[in-house]
Amino acid sequence: GDSVTQMEGPVTLSEEAFLTINCTYTATGYPSLFWYVQYPGEGLQLLLKATKADDKGSNKGFEATYRKETTSFHLEKGSVQVSDSAVYFCALSDRGQAGTALIFGKGTTLSVSS
Amino acid sequence: SAVISQKPSRDICQRGTSLTIQCQVDSQVTMMFWYRQQPGQSLTLIATANQGSEATYESGFVIDKFPISRPNLTFSTLTVSNMSPEDSSIYLCSVTRGWGTDTQYFGPGTRLTVL
Numbered sequence: 001g002d003s004v005t006q007m008e009g010p011v012t013l014s015e016e017a018f019l020t021i022n023c024t025y026t027a028t029g030y031p032s033l034f035w036y037v038q039y040p041g042e043g044l045q046l047l048l049k050a051t052k053a054d055d056k057g058s059n060k061g062f063e064a065t066y067r068k069e070t071t072s073f074h075l076e077k078g079s080v081q082v083s084d085s086a087v088y089f090c091a092l093s094d095r096g097q098a099g100t101a102l103i104f105g106k107g108t109t110l111s112v113s114s
Numbered sequence: 115s116a117v118i119s120q121k122p123s124r125d126i127c128q129r130g131t132s133l134t135i136q137c138q139v140d141s142q143v144t145m146m147f148w149y150r151q152q153p154g155q156s157l158t159l160i161a162t163a164n165q166g167s168e169a170t171y172e173s174g175f176v177i178d179k180f181p182i183s184r185p186n187l188t189f190s191t192l193t194v195s196n197m198s199p200e201d202s203s204i205y206l207c208s209v210t211r212g213w214g215t216d217t218q219y220f221g222p223g224t225r226l227t228v229l
Contacts, residue, residue: 101172102159
């Protein structure tokens with residue numbers, strides 16, 4: 001079945017460092033891809049999404065490009081802040097259809113120090 | 115997006131009891147889902163809440179343990195029945211708005227601890 005694999009955490013960075021969190025997926029068909037962020041004690045917030053190959057999702061300085069040839073959707077940010085400390089989840093929407101489940105990776109914890 | 119609230123935000127319960135979690139959305143949505151996030155783990159879909167009909171459960175989840183209602187387009191409940199410590203998790207509802215979209219928006223979650 002479909003699956004999402006994220007790099008193991010935790011990731012510890014200093015403020016203003018460059019961030020990459022790797023995400024690869026396995027899917028039959030053409031899923032939509034998502035990054036969600038969970039701040040301590042809160043629910044999940046949609047960070048960005050991409051619905052087809054070569055699409056780039058971006059929000060709050062974060063970016064991710066849908067790479068069908070490498071089945072990847074890596075999250076990047078050029079300069080992280082302490083406020084970016086959170087758990088980041090990569091997810092796919094099975095077959096990209098409404099009403100279908102999101103399949104999540106295990107999450108990557110990011111800790112940014114000043 | 116959608117404004118989604120859940121009640122209670124957290125609870126501590128005794129084993130063998132049941133807890134009903136409410137999910138309220140500020141406007142009509144198309145799909146509503148319930149997920150479980152066990153401690154330190156990712157999210158797993160429990161079921162899709164269908165308006166006016168029985169929920170659709172994922173493998174490993176059954177109606178007797180997790181009965182779900184969705185009486186209208188903005189409200190759903192999830193009951194965790196006959197609880198055991200293994201049910202200690204965060205339970206989250208999510209919604210999609212509009213047909214043809216697969217983007218889900220999540221509520222703040224209900225943190226359940228079973229003693």
